Amino acid sequence: MDDMRTFGIILIVATGVLFSIQGLLVFSYTEYFEFLQIDRVLHFAGGALVALFAGWVIFTKPTLVTVRALSWFALILALASYVALAGSAWELYEFAWDELVAYPIGAPVAQPNLKDTMEDMMFNLLGGITSAALFLAVIRRRGRA
Numbered sequence: 001m002d003d004m005r006t007f008g009i010i011l012i013v014a015t016g017v018l019f020s021i022q023g024l025l026v027f028s029y030t031e032y033f034e035f036l037q038i039d040r041v042l043h044f045a046g047g048a049l050v051a052l053f054a055g056w057v058i059f060t061k062p063t064l065v066t067v068r069a070l071s072w073f074a075l076i077l078a079l080a081s082y083v084a085l086a087g088s089a090w091e092l093y094e095f096a097w098d099e100l101v102a103y104p105i106g107a108p109v110a111q112p113n114l115k116d117t118m119e120d121m122m123f124n125l126l127g128g129i130t131s132a133a134l135f136l137a138v139i140r141r142r143g144r145a
Contacts, residue, residue: 047127083128
């Protein structure tokens with residue numbers, strides 16, 4: 001259980017670092033952020049962290065024993081669904097940012113077009129599915145499921 005607690009702390013710290021990096025890049029280096037396509041990497045990492053967090057919750061809460069009994073495919077699908085939900089919520093946040101803050105005061109826009117939004121959601125899912133598969137493979141190897 002100590003390994004899983006440490007893992008949870010690492011997830012929280014990694015999420016804070018990810019948000020800090022994104023904020024720094026968006027507001028300080030907007031042209032580099034767009035040119036280097038760092039947004040894709042950050043959404044992949046964000047999706048990965050969301051899936052890892054959901055997997056961590058599933059495998060540390062004793063009340064979720066029935067969820068752990070699902071097939072590996074169903075667990076990956078469940079984690080990917082959670083990532084899609086979190087990614088959709090994040091895109092709604094970006095939309096609200098643009099409408100309520102960016103356009104009125106001339107701040108950097110989070111969603112320049114529909115293509116950007118779809119790429120964000122795709123990279124969220126790719127990161128989530130990749131990390132979910134890796135997480136479940138490690139759990140299976142350790143015999144926790």
